[in-house]
Amino acid sequence: MIRFLRRLGLVLGALLLLGGASVALLGEIGSPWPRTWWREAAGLNLPLPGRLTLEDAVSGHAFTNADLRGRWTLLYFGYTFCPDVCPTDLAEVVQALGLMGKGANAITPVFVTVDPARDTADVLTRYVALFSPRLRGLTGSAPSITEAERMFRVYAVKQPIRGGGGxxxxxxxxxxxxxxxxxxxxxxxSPDLQPRGLAEAIERHVRG
Incomplete structure (x- = not known):
């Protein structure tokens, strides 16, 4: 727990370096983050209706539906200027994979931005490196991000900060x-599972 809190502190500190706008965001969270668009379920086996046309921030290579085939992938949608939720959840992913030992080698963790206007490839590359060299960061055009959100039924909407100068x-x-x-x-x-619960849930599906 102490190591986790120290890591989270480093991540939040790094966010301040990534952009001045993040300073204005700290402590500004208002309503609870919506988590109701999906219900937790085992064995969903839901096909993804649509076509992914994203970009790997580090390599610059395209990321399509084909990249989701042949291995297990764990995706999380968020943004680099997020003041607390995203870094906490991504740190949870890293911890969960660490608890899985060699079994984690079968999982590719992926972070997809919901804020392509600010999350350029360079910004996203620096951000994912804060968590793990295995974490892939995906960005793309606004329409391609919107399509990815639709495919995964992700809720994402811009929330201006009152008096925040844009x-x-x-x-x-x-x-x-x-x-x-x-x-x-x-x-x-759900991130509410915490690292141990998340690791166990992933392992159950992989053993399937």
């Missing part, structure tokens, strides 16, 4: 989407 938050749902080697959504898992 600064804004992104109010968004916060599930981990576990996609199986068949390219279908096997589960939508």
């Amino acid at each position: 600064a804004y938050l992104m109010n968004h749902s916060t599930f981990f989407y576990l996609v199986g080697p068949d390219g279908q959504v096997a589960a939508a898992l």
Whole structure:
């Protein structure tokens, strides 16, 4: 727990360096983050209706539906200027994979931005590096991000900060989407599971 809190502190500090706008966002969270668009479920096996046309921030390569096939993928939608929820949840992913030991090698963790206007490839590359060298960061054009949100039924909407001079938050749902080697959504898992519960849920689906 102490290591986790120290890491979270480092992450939040790094966010301040990534952009001045993040300073204005700290402590500005208003209503609770919506988590109701998906209900936690085991064995969803839901196909993804649509076409992904995203970009890997580090490599610059395209990320499409084909990249979700052949292995297990854990996706999380958020944004780099998020003051607390996103860094906490991503740290939880890293902890969960650490608890899985060698079994984590079968999982590709992916962070998809819901704020492509600010989350350029360079910004996203620096951000994901704060958590794990295994974490992939995906960005893209506004229409391609909107399509990805639609496919995964992600809720994301801009929330201007009153008196913030144009600064804004992104109010968004916060599930981990576990996609199986068949390219279908096997589960939508809540961060409320905590690292141990998340690791156990992933392992159950992988053993399946």
